[in-house]
Amino acid sequence: MATMKDVAKAAGVSLSTVSNTLSGNIHVTEATKQRVLEATERLNYQKNGIAADLKSKTMRTIALIVDDLAGPFFSQFIQGIQRVALDNRYDVVACSALGRKDSMGVKFLQERRASGAIVFASDIAEDLLLDSAGRGLPIVAIDRVVADDRLVSITVDNTQGAYLATEHLIQLGHTSIAYIAGSHDSLDDRQRLNGFLQALSAYGLSPYSDLRISGNFTEEGGYRAIKTLVAQKELPSAVFFANDEMAIGGLRALAAEHILVPDDISVVGFDDIVLARYVHPALTTVRQPIYEMGALAMNVLLSSLMGAPPKTTTYTLSCELIQRGSCRRIGSKESDLARDASSGRRS
Amino acid sequence: MATMKDVAKAAGVSLSTVSNTLSGNIHVTEATKQRVLEATERLNYQKNGIAADLKSKTMRTIALIVDDLAGPFFSQFIQGIQRVALDNRYDVVACSALGRKDSMGVKFLQERRASGAIVFASDIAEDLLLDSAGRGLPIVAIDRVVADDRLVSITVDNTQGAYLATEHLIQLGHTSIAYIAGSHDSLDDRQRLNGFLQALSAYGLSPYSDLRISGNFTEEGGYRAIKTLVAQKELPSAVFFANDEMAIGGLRALAAEHILVPDDISVVGFDDIVLARYVHPALTTVRQPIYEMGALAMNVLLSSLMGAPPKTTTYTLSCELIQRGSCRRIGSKESDLARDASSGRRS
DNA sequence: CGAACCGTTTGAAACGTTTCGAACGCAGCA
DNA sequence: TGCTGCGTTCGAAACGTTTCAAACGGTTCG
Structure with missing residues (x-):
């Protein structure tokens, strides 16, 4: 597992030049670019995403936390989310709240592993949500009312x-x-x-x-x-x-x-x-707008990530008779x- | 967002003592333990999981990569996986291969964001799998035959x-x-x-x-x-x-x-x-043992993570008439x- | 009384990136 | 010739942990 350092050495350039080349943020000469690219190729280099995330603190990852990845709503819900996420070049990882206190869901909430979270899990305690939100993590809570303006909640009427x-x-x-x-x-x-x-x-x-x-x-x-x-x-x-x-x-x-x-x-x-x-x-039956909830949740989260102040802190979607x-x-x-x-x- | 450094300062101990206290790996006196805990409490400290992962290189996270998080099999499949993962204190995050080349799935495979991966996604190219496996990431591929002993594949008969x-x-x-x-x-x-x-x-x-x-x-x-x-x-x-x-x-x-x-x-x-x-x-109809596939996949992956050499490189599960x-x-x-x-x- | 030892604490070096200010080389200009 | 400015490259300092070897105090034992 070659690192950037190795690539730099192999290409005869500095570490930062390699980083600049690969990230594309800063322009480098065509010649050095080729040298670097050739070296990454030869060493079979792949970047370490964890390290990159640690440094840059902006991971374009949304955590979707649900009670049960196998639940009846999950499927439609994630479709709504994915569509919007993909369009905005964000990634979403789904993790369940199964396991309570040390579930992956809680881990994502507490340990800054994501830039935002959508929580559709009654297993997650409200104070945990407020805690994380208070620490600066944008959170959209689904299907629960939270009387607190640190996070926005979306419910169905x-x-x-x-x-x-x-x-x-x-x-x-x-x-x-x-x-x-x-x-x-x-x-x-x-x-x-x-x-x-x-x-x-x-x-x-x-x-x-x-x-x-x-x-x-x-x-x-x-x-x-x-x-x-x-x-x-x-x-x-x-x-x-x-x-x-x-x-x-x-x-x-x-x-x-x-x-x-x-x-x-x-x-x-x-x-x-x-x-x-x-x-x-x-x-x-009465149709709940699950897909729409997902899409809305993601949109709200995105605009929050963009730094826009939330228009409102609670959304209520209405149902339809089928x-x-x-x-x-x-x-x-x-x-x-x-x-x-x-x-x-x-x- | 307080860091360990801050906690150390507040508690009047060294950085490593804080780490030792919190991780529980090394024993500390009850007195210092209290001091540290009190400080984390007071500063509202939460550990940065990304940093921890970077250093320790062992994140107890399994990436589950599927074509479509909303697909018909996903639900049963993940149940099989979760059960085993939970029992072994591993976490699983699900991500879709949707988005092809820069989907979250690919990211997990390439960027060492997980300690292992279960891939149930025809969208993921085989050479990408081999590449990652060759780089040392344990991979279990579902529903595809791969003639390569770097990864194990599980199929249904x-x-x-x-x-x-x-x-x-x-x-x-x-x-x-x-x-x-x-x-x-x-x-x-x-x-x-x-x-x-x-x-x-x-x-x-x-x-x-x-x-x-x-x-x-x-x-x-x-x-x-x-x-x-x-x-x-x-x-x-x-x-x-x-x-x-x-x-x-x-x-x-x-x-x-x-x-x-x-x-x-x-x-x-x-x-x-x-x-x-x-x-x-x-x-x-004919029942595919989807749940069992999930559980098997996770078991195989776990023993691979434990360092056990794979018994076999392909498993075939048989079906049942319903x-x-x-x-x-x-x-x-x-x-x-x-x-x-x-x-x-x-x- | 000093050596050896043990349990606890500490300092410092990683981990692999990103990023910022500085250095460098080169052209244009006075 | 010397200065300024510009585009490219470099060095070094982060990011927040973990971990390892070393230091420290205090017993125990020869």
Whole structure:
């Protein structure tokens, strides 16, 4: 492993000339350039990136820290990021927060291994984020609200999304709608529940049941939630699941109970995971703008790296309803009613 | 951003004492330890990982280089890797080969930014791999054969997998089986075709048609392939798609043509992507041991890092048939025939 | 009482770059 | 001839750690 020093010696020039030649920052004569290049070739020289980073302190590397590199959102999310990063000649390395305190994610945050970070990991403690941000590392946090102007956070408008889904069901004529929660201590879940309730009350409806069923955001949980609902005998005419995984589990349970979707019951999910399109029937759901979140995150980070002061410290992206085959119109009068009430929509 | 020097000054000890305290390699008195710790706390010191790496030359970081961080296999693959890495206190950072010549992937390979690399990216040129390996970087290459003992390569036995799938169809009584190719210049595809042909010939059958239909490994391609087949009028009784994406496209086309699966036609895919379980009917397919590949890759890399000489320079993992709902037995006599011929199985 | 030893601390030299000010050679000009 | 200015090259000082040999104090032992 030859170093620049070796190359310099071999080419008969000084160390700095080699550096200048290779970096291209300072002009050198064509003759010396050739000599240097020939020497690097002959010695099979490759630069040591670590050393370069140490000295120059500007590594054009963005750390993307996620809970789980294998998670359902990761794929779309990174696409949004990569596109923007590539266009701006930045590199992104992904590392997981798996391993908690000494995960690679934490290492990147604490040890100045990147020029910026995008954090989409609930495993990373907030004070660690604030700490690193305070030390001067530009950070964009996804899906968490941080009341601190040292870092910017991007979230999805869960409330609006849930409102959309619920309103859709109401406009299809449904009046008895159940909400299957994810987990009660999740912010996402609380917001979605909120949107659900807001929509109901805007149309003068009340929740189908006081029963708070939670499915833990898992397919299995959704399955069991439906089983529970069935055990109660009187089914609602529509179910709104707090995420797609649960909805898919629910679909499976309904099939097992020979309850037809959407004929007997309408189902809506949340997230629009890839699978949603493929289950039977295809799942009507609320799409989170994951790709857009990635792209936005990267853009914000970049302008922060350019030294621009942040316009705002929190961004909220809105959701979109994706209609597929798991919902059906019932009755007919109700839809008129729904249309009338729609002026009561929340902003 | 305080440095160790600052901490040393603040604690009234030498630079090396600080280093010794923090790294824990050399024992220091409890008293000085406290003094140092107090100072790091007070100055809000965090170590500079880059500098540490530069000096120590051992960074316990494995670079995982993939074509596309969002690809269908990535998820399972990284799970296998992470598990092993975590257990051995190594970190893995994922970077894509997107961007070709100056992608982060190439940077990690060339610039000694990692202590080892796992490469699952056809975008990375072979000579770059050999170059880096020659320079002393332990590399494990996935899904490519490299006739060079500087690096070890892990592949899947596509031929065996395709043989398995085809044999399954034959044993179900199918004699007219079509193969839908991925892309003709792909090694994977050639191997799968090979296994297909081997199985047919082992049972004394010949391919359904001389027509070489290729679906480019995409869902759309699979869709079009079926349309082409239908246009030919006489359909085979079974279709073997070179991957699941195409098979899923094919399923869609068959549904559009009102051809029932598996009643009218049996379908087998290859890969066992997540979706395969969820399409309708659930897809019978060949599972590639992706998770196992990841775990193996990491294990091999680790033992190489420990300085152990590689036992072998190529590993081949075998596939497994996953039976689901897209195949059906036809006839009855043929299955006996199949059982007889099974002694002719390739090794 | 001095030598030998041990555990702790220190000084200084790396690691391989980048970068900045100075030196150098050469042309143009007075 | 001597000065200025310019483009190219050079020397040396960083960057923030780790690490190794040496120094230091204090016991223990001969």
